[in-house]
Amino acid sequence: MLTGKQRRFLRSEAHHLKPIFQVGKGGVNENLVKQVADALEARELIKVSILQNCDMDREEVAELISQGSGAHVVQVIGNTIILYKQSVNNKKLELPS
Template sequence: MKLSTSQVRFLRSQAHSLKPVVLVGANGVTENLLEELDVALNTHELIKIKVRAEEREERDQMIDRICQKSGAIKIQRVGHNLTLFRRNPAKPKIILPK
């Protein structure tokens, strides 16, 4: 799914008040974390994740792996916080602008 600039801007504004629902800790990206992420994305569609990695390169690798494995789109990253979006095909909750 490809998002337009206005859709990304809209999702950023929607995510502004969200708190992280998934925390990536010392164990990194595990199968259990990916299952939790899948449940959160199916439930909310738009979520924030806190990635606890000290090195920027390590954090970027974790973010890339999370996006690849989950099929979610990275909306933005601010420090350790990552915002992801994945449409729930069965029950869409967020209506995107055209």
């Protein structure tokens, strides 16, 4: 589980990032979750955008993606989800303790 200090650090790191995935009318499926997990392994910190035509609640989308990929939800703000998962091979971010 992430502490408040770690969440604040990750939010500041994610501020300049652009969303690399979009969740639309199709919602969350296995393929999306697998691609998010692969992206998290490569980058550790990503943003996911939720489109207006998505039928699911944004909190529900965040929960499904985080459970499927094993990631932490850093923040859900507006229609954007920030996800973090420590990489096994490509460790880039050093979280504050």
